[in-house]
Every structure is written in C-alpha cells, then in structure tokens.
Amino acid sequence: MQINEVRMDEVLTHLALAGKLDAAGIQGNDIRFSGYTAARRKPTLVDLSQVEFIASLGVGMLVACAKALQRHGAKMVLLNPSEPVEKVLTTLGIDQVIPIAHSLDEGLSLLAAGA
Amino acid sequence: MALLLERTLERTLAELASAAQGFLDGAGVGELASFKVQLALEETIRNLIEHAHGFLTPHVQVRIEVDRGRITLDLEDDGQPFDPASAPAYDPALPLEARESHGMGVYLLRRLMEEIQYERRGRTNRLRLVIGASPAPAGGPGAGPTA
Numbered sequence: 001m002q003i004n005e006v007r008m009d010e011v012l013t014h015l016a017l018a019g020k021l022d023a024a025g026i027q028g029n030d031i032r033f034s035g036y037t038a039a040r041r042k043p044t045l046v047d048l049s050q051v052e053f054i055a056s057l058g059v060g061m062l063v064a065c066a067k068a069l070q071r072h073g074a075k076m077v078l079l080n081p082s083e084p085v086e087k088v089l090t091t092l093g094i095d096q097v098i099p100i101a102h103s104l105d106e107g108l109s110l111l112a113a114g115a
Numbered sequence: 116m117a118l119l120l121e122r123t124l125e126r127t128l129a130e131l132a133s134a135a136q137g138f139l140d141g142a143g144v145g146e147l148a149s150f151k152v153q154l155a156l157e158e159t160i161r162n163l164i165e166h167a168h169g170f171l172t173p174h175v176q177v178r179i180e181v182d183r184g185r186i187t188l189d190l191e192d193d194g195q196p197f198d199p200a201s202a203p204a205y206d207p208a209l210p211l212e213a214r215e216s217h218g219m220g221v222y223l224l225r226r227l228m229e230e231i232q233y234e235r236r237g238r239t240n241r242l243r244l245v246i247g248a249s250p251a252p253a254g255g256p257g258a259g260p261t262a
Binding site: 064091 | 211
C-alpha cells in the first residue's frame with residue numbers, strides 16, 4: 001500500500017492510497033495512515049481509485065481512523081473506489097458511516113456539509 | 116482446470132495470492148470473481164494464522180478449481196477447529212462510534228461467496244468456498260480458452 005499526499009493544509013487532509021489494502025500492504029502503513037489522518041484531526045478525503053484490492057483488515061484501518069476523527073469532530077469521505085472495492089465497503093455497511101463520493105466536487109461538498 | 120497450492124513457513128500468503136491470480140488470469144476468470152478469490156484466500160488464511168496457530172501455520176493446502184462457471188476453493192489445514200458459522204455476528208448497521216476495526220472477515224465471506232461448507236475430519240479442517248466465475252472481457256487479460 002502506498003500513501004500519497006494530495007493536499008495537507010489547515011483546512012483539509014487529502015490522501016491517495018494505491019496498491020493492496022491486505023495484510024501485507026497494511027503492515028506498518030496503518031500507523032503511517034493514522035498519522036496522516038487521525039493525528040491531524042482535519043476533514044479527510046481518501047482517494048481509493050488506485051486501490052486494487054481491499055480485505056477486512058484494510059477496511060478496519062479506515063474505520064479506526066474515521067472513528068478517531070469523529071471523536072475530534074472531523075469527518076472522513078472515501079473517493080472513487082473501484083467496483084470490487086466499493087462492493088466490499090457497501091457489503092459491510094461502511095458507506096453508511098464513511099460516505100463514498102464519486103467525484104472530487106462531491107467529496108469536498110460532503111466534507112463541507114459535515115458529511 | 117485446477118491449481119493445487121500448499122503454504123509452508125517459507126511460502127507466504129502474498130505468494131499464494133500471486134500464484135492464484137496467475138492461475139485465474141490464465142483461466143480467463145473475470146475481475147470481480149478474481150477479486151473474490153483473493154478475498155477468500157486473504158480472509159481464511161489470515162484467520163487461520165492468527166487464531167488457529169498463533170503466527171506460525173505448519174501446513175495449509177489450497178486447491179482452486181475453475182469449472183463450468185464456478186470457482187471452488189478447498190482449504191485444508193491441521194490447526195484448531197474453526198467453523199466460520201461460529202464466528203461472532205457482525206452488524207453492518209451500527210453507527211461509526213460502535214464499530215470495531217476487526218471481526219468483519221467471516222461476514223464478508225458469507226455475503227460474497229455463493230456457498231461455504233465447513234467440515235472437521237479427524238485433525239483436519241476442511242473449508243469449501245464457491246464463487247461464480249464471470250468471464251474476463253473478450254480481448255482482455257486472460258482472454259482465450261477458458262476452463
């Protein structure tokens with residue numbers, strides 16, 4: 001799993017993940033992801049368009065950080081997952097607690113509205 | 116068409132997944148079905164490693180068969196008994212603050228697999244998972260004769 005910074009300022013955290021969110025991909029990177037998201041306590045947009053695979057461990061990483069953000073009054077929105085990745089997320093009901101946007105404008109609107 | 120894999124201490128889950136993907140590509144299996152196979156391997160073997168043996172799994176055998184629109188995964192291991200039906204329930208309707216970051220794997224398999232069968236025979240766990248094998252698009256990766 002790769003974590004790429006798109007925008008990191010006082011208003012927003014915008015990251016793009018790439019690769020596999022499985023056991024091998026998460027190892028060590030879950031702490032880095034938490035540092036980029038939960039620790040900054042900013043509204044967070046996570047681009048999943050380059051994520052080719054996600055298992056429950058990867059979903060757990062997203063849930064843990066979204067929960068931590070929520071405790072500090074900040075939201076997370078997921079952006080542009082592929083069809084199989086979105087299938088995993090919706091099957092687990094993740095879209096009900098971490099909204100999924102299909103365009104950058106939609107994602108920013110959801111964050112601005114408090115998701 | 117079938118593939119037989121064995122996991123030993125030297126052969127990691129990632130290597131198994133890579134070998135399985137190559138086999139599925141060659142069999143002309145579509146993206147979503149291949150994704151489900153990878154998901155099944157990841158969730159079942161990781162669960163086995165974490166819960167049945169600690170961090171070392173002496174022996175796991177995986178057989179993948181593609182036949183007439185179905186993919187069948189047969190996993191055998193000599194770990195502690197683990198029936199997926201006994202896994203704690205997962206509620207996809209919980210609010211975010213009530214969710215845990217673990218405990219989703221078995222639920223995911225129950226929802227995305229067409230069939231799950233578990234049997235304990237002697238000292239061996241036998242798990243069968245069945246997935247519908249939608250074909251890859253014509254001309255795409257793995258295009259050609261299918262199993």
